Amino acid sequence: MAKSIYLFLALTLLDFAPLCFSHNSYGGYLYPQFYDRSCPRAQEIVRSVVAKSVAKEARMAASLVRLHFHDCFVKGCDASILLDSTGSLVSEKRSNPNRNSARGFEVIDEIKSALEKECPQTVSCADIMALAARDSTVLVGGPSWVVPLGRRDSKGASLSGSNNNIPAPNNTFQTILTKFKLQGLDIVDLVALSGSHTIGNSRCASFRQRLYNQSGNSQPDFTLDQSYAAQLRARCPRSGGDQNLFFLDFVSPTKFDNSYFKNLLSFKGLLSSDQVLVTKNQASLELVKMYAESNELFFEQFAKSMVKMGNISPLTGSRGEIRKNCRRINA
Numbered sequence: 001m002a003k004s005i006y007l008f009l010a011l012t013l014l015d016f017a018p019l020c021f022s023h024n025s026y027g028g029y030l031y032p033q034f035y036d037r038s039c040p041r042a043q044e045i046v047r048s049v050v051a052k053s054v055a056k057e058a059r060m061a062a063s064l065v066r067l068h069f070h071d072c073f074v075k076g077c078d079a080s081i082l083l084d085s086t087g088s089l090v091s092e093k094r095s096n097p098n099r100n101s102a103r104g105f106e107v108i109d110e111i112k113s114a115l116e117k118e119c120p121q122t123v124s125c126a127d128i129m130a131l132a133a134r135d136s137t138v139l140v141g142g143p144s145w146v147v148p149l150g151r152r153d154s155k156g157a158s159l160s161g162s163n164n165n166i167p168a169p170n171n172t173f174q175t176i177l178t179k180f181k182l183q184g185l186d187i188v189d190l191v192a193l194s195g196s197h198t199i200g201n202s203r204c205a206s207f208r209q210r211l212y213n214q215s216g217n218s219q220p221d222f223t224l225d226q227s228y229a230a231q232l233r234a235r236c237p238r239s240g241g242d243q244n245l246f247f248l249d250f251v252s253p254t255k256f257d258n259s260y261f262k263n264l265l266s267f268k269g270l271l272s273s274d275q276v277l278v279t280k281n282q283a284s285l286e287l288v289k290m291y292a293e294s295n296e297l298f299f300e301q302f303a304k305s306m307v308k309m310g311n312i313s314p315l316t317g318s319r320g321e322i323r324k325n326c327r328r329i330n331a
């Protein structure tokens with residue numbers, strides 16, 4: 001009898017699982033209450049360290065959102081991006097998308113050490129990144145969402161995965177969309193998540209090609225507003241100044257809003273990968289128009305797409321581990 005009640009409860013729970021939990025292909029579930037018993041103050045601790053860091057430097061919000069993205073696109077959201085190189089492991093920090101570019105590692109370290117004091121070996125580095133991305137978004141004026149939790153940390157990294165899976169700013173629209181589809185994300189996710197370029201910076205090296213030689217014929221990219229291009233050339237010369245920084249959204253660089261989409265419609269997207277959303281595909285153009293029109297629709301979809309991205313093949317159950325230090329696997 002007891003057994004059948006148990007079975008009934010289990011089945012009922014499974015029935016509702018799609019509503020409250022996020023499913024992944026290994027049958028492990030992420031759910032928002034994962035640390036409610038084991039580390040009840042976890043979310044509060046993450047939020048306070050992120051708030052302090054963003055107060056010190058607004059750009060950190062952008063850097064933490066991007067870190068979660070660059071983690072999830074390589075072997076899933078498993079904190080592989082945080083591992084430093086060792087004798088036997090090559091860090092993803094050395095990849096083209098991350099080198100001289102990915103940042104925020106010290107903030108993650110600070111969160112992790114606060115959490116290790118509160119509840120040793122309980123909260124994964126992968127979950128810390130998912131929470132930090134949400135908290136960062138909220139702190140700079142963006143939408144909030146409930147973060148499904150229970151990810152575990154990888155015991156390895158993939159330099160080639162980092163180089164190949166993360167779209168490059170000069171990739172074609174089709175290549176970028178394909179790279180999203182390979183992660184189970186669609187064109188709606190692509191456009192909404194690109195909206196995170198409403199905050200943060202880019203180096204000159206990431207868009208120089210557009211200013212001088214977009215397609216190998218020594219001509220600039222004509223889908224870039226020519227007076228905006230002239231301003232950019234002043235601090236992004238033909239050679240040198242690779243690390244010079246530019247706002248991805250020059251209108252409101254530290255505010256999370258839909259001005260990124262408005263910029264795209266006036267041909268003032270900074271990266272080629274931004275501008276192609278309006279110049280190369282009708283469906284993505286319609287989505288850009290919609291988000292430029294309605295901040296509310298953008299926020300709603302952004303939150304959904306961040307949860308979807310955060311669900312990319314997490315390690316659950318007994319797979320992976322809970323690292324003590326996010327930079328290295330446990331001894």
Ligand code: HEM
Binds near residue numbers: 066169194197201
């Ligand atoms: C669609 C394909 C994407 C491409 C090609 C792309 C490319 C880039 C590039 C080249 C930069 C500047 C890096 C530098 O020069 O150092 C950048 C910055 C950034 N990206 Fe993306 N990105 C894409 C999608 C995303 C997504 C999906 C997210 C988040 C969900 C994101 C979040 C950010 C943020 C917040 C920054 C600013 C980071 C900072 O200031 O530290 N990007 N991206």
